[in-house]
Amino acid sequence: MIQKMKGTEDILPQNIEAWHFIEDTARDVFESYLFKEIRTPFFESFDLFKRSVGEDTDVVSKEMYDFYDKGDRHLALRPEGTAGIARAYIENKLFGPEHAQPLKVYYMGPMFRYERPQAGRQRQFNQIGIEVLGSMNPATDVEGIALAWDYFIELGIEKISLQINSLGKTQDRKAYLDALVAYFEPLSDQLSEDSKKRLKTNPLRIIDSKDPKDQDLVKDAPVILDYLSQESQEHFEAVKSLLEALNIPFEVNPYVVRGLDYYQDTIFEIMVDDDTIGAQSTICGGGRYDGLIEQLGGPATPGFGFGIGVERLLILLEDQKVEIPEAEPVDVFVMGLGEASNQLSLQVVQAARAAGFIADRDYLFRSMKSQFKTAGKLNSKLIITIGDKEVEEGVAQIKNQEDGKRATVPIDELLNDFETYYLQMTVDTSAIDKYFRGEFE
Template identity: 55%
Template structure:
């Protein structure tokens, strides 16, 4: 039997994993600069956590969730997105308490699961980086989250970014718009797709998000949410726009943007990139918005929130397509060459001592001749080689060679194992140290 990975999943091999690690560590450092701290939630949750927050008419709930009954008869689901689990953790662990300064800012990274047709940059198991901030209703926090998303993508070296924003207003504005949309769509009921017929009276805003060609044609003339905003909603959105202007972050208002999940309110946004690697024209790479009311839905107090999510697979495709240079993060400091079987114990002791002192070190494990070992050191771009044979064993010294300059010196074994930094400073360039 031939074993293969499940459809819609991918093996991330060592060379690619180095790139993923770089992206994740870059994100961690940037988020810490903005004072966001990591949170880790379970990979599966009670089904209701996602169905209640995402909306029972969303594609995520109706078509894409991996759900199952466990052995205890509990209805569970693999997480299809990160926000709901973070909100559940926020409520369950009472992070809204007075001992937690507001806003409470967190970020997450991990696998998500959706049963959909696999395609470039879109898998059934995919990886997401996201942030959430709770406890402030101020437009300034909306703009901080947007600015952080833009900042992150620029840190990754991506160019030709486009920020699109919209508002869904508060509940009062949304209810007024919801009715106007129903009134507009009802005369076209028979022309709508089956999915949109179901959504029309449950959540008509989702019809605007339909991918069906007939639906798209119908909603072209639909009323705009911007015409139904009350004064508070207008004031919030105007403040967001003025703050983006103050930070010199260009944006485009897209009144048709509604996002795919039901929990959004007020500011929503998408950061797009123009790259053929994900199709023609601009494609969304990072998206999010405000979700006032979501904490209450999961049993918490009234507590506003805002966040965004970023797909790792799509990001990696874009970085490759734009020829982003990844730094070398696996530098080999020292390769230890042993000449003769009798040196095996000493070479093992040396590499372990070097590793204990913070150096990356390796040696031969295939019983190869010295020439083959030196070739390996060259291929791995080792900065130094340490060579030990019978004569070196007797003299209790080893030959240390700096590969870039070719300079080679005999150094006492005790000096090498005790403080190799000092060896470098003493025998080679005074200003050269290995981090």
């Protein structure tokens, strides 16, 4: 038997409502901020991620799925969403005057990283995120953070907190990296094996190492906020002031660094206190990346974005007992009794669907008792029964499951005007009748 690959999951019908809740809520909240959805390919040129995410990052050097196709092109499955959108922005000239500026887009879909599978982290994982391209205004940073914050509130996620930091401009970070190397080199024998390698390739990643040995050393390491230029300091102060104006609580944490090379200036993480996915775990992260578009061959364009892991959200929704909206109840269930009813049952259920109702029928010629059980599980409002007698007489039996109202109707009329019969069977007309008879006070 062939089984699914390690690090992947089947999303089964009985679990899909939680996915729909997460995705539909994202669309509702994001579009209320006038963000529009964008969809980019699942695979891109390897060089796109090498140049944007960074050749020395763990994502590119260790985790990315890359391969050569039959045309000997070096490709990679997307490990994150920003690089592909940056490529699409340049290639499709989305900076042109015919496009609203700044460009505000959101995305959702699968990403791929080769890492050890664990709760909320798979090799094929799903991400929801936003990108804003074309605005240097610190209010853009805060709008993005506020959007993420509002999204979690709308979902019903509790115990969230916001941590912010600034990585400064490219020259600020270079000075900071030099200071980090000067600090860690004399202590290199005390670093973890991974951090010893990062000291030579990407020393910034030592700051957010989870290894206890590294964390003890990081406590006394230089902090990036001491190396910011005046321009970056002013931008960061404006971000803090605007967050305060929106009453969004935050903590400045100089040890938030993010793992991708394209970030600069404002970065942030939204954390949740929940032992299920690890105390103080990140459920959203992002920041500003003003040099990325230019680095990839486009015009100088500021950018800001964030990403949210869907699998972690699913765990949180379950752990925090967030109520997931139930699927819409079925309006009509057609019970066909006997093979002679097969054609009429199909015609009736299709007439119901054509009239705009959610409808289904039995296809297995099961007993009346079994079909009633199915209709009950579906919370069907109306049950339409068609048996041998009904086929012979050209009628159907209709019952309202909520109030017990029954009727026998001609099949031809039901097929020609299903909506009228549905309303007759489901709308309470007694109040309307009383109104016209003057019986209301």
